[in-house]
Amino acid sequence: MSMHPAEGRFASFGAFYPYYIHEHSNRTCRRIHVVGTGLVIAAFVAFLATRNAWWLLAMPLVGYGFAWVGHFFFEKNRPATFKYPLWSLMGDFRLFWETVSGKRRF
Numbered sequence: 001m002s003m004h005p006a007e008g009r010f011a012s013f014g015a016f017y018p019y020y021i022h023e024h025s026n027r028t029c030r031r032i033h034v035v036g037t038g039l040v041i042a043a044f045v046a047f048l049a050t051r052n053a054w055w056l057l058a059m060p061l062v063g064y065g066f067a068w069v070g071h072f073f074f075e076k077n078r079p080a081t082f083k084y085p086l087w088s089l090m091g092d093f094r095l096f097w098e099t100v101s102g103k104r105r106f
Contacts, residue, residue, distance in 0.1 A: 010084070010087065013087050013090055016084060016087045016091070017087075017091060017094065019080070020080060020087070020088065020091035020095075021091075021095075023077055023079075023080055024070075024075065024095065025075070026070070026074045026075045026076075028070065028074040029070035029071060029074040029075040030070070030095065030099075031070075032066050032067070032069060032074070033066065033067050033070055033092060033095060033096070034095065034096050034099045034100070035066055036062060036063050036064075036065065036067050036070075036092075037063060037066075037092050037093060037096040038096065038100075039062045039063070039066065040059045040060075040062055040063040041096075043055045043056075043058045043059045043062060044056075044059060047059075063092070064081070067079060067081070067092065
């Protein structure tokens with residue numbers, strides 16, 4: 001069964017998030033995403049502390065780098081970022097929060 005909506009777009013983030021979770025069914029992929037998102041947050045904190053703009057450059061490199069390794073080598077699918085960039089980013093942060101808060105166990 002396809003998780004994509006019939007018209008090719010999701011009507012809301014709430015409708016998108018189950019698809020996002022489905023596309024991250026591999027445990028290693030999810031864990032790599034959580035690590036990558038944590039490093040993105042750490043890079044942002046480093047930017048705030050140092051005002052060094054290189055940390056801003058590091059954020060997408062680290063975030064996408066970890067996520068894409070998870071998808072291409074473990075999940076074996078195409079990252080949702082390519083079709084749903086904003087909702088995918090929101091999904092990354094929600095997945096991170098659910099994991100570190102204990103709401104979602106991986």
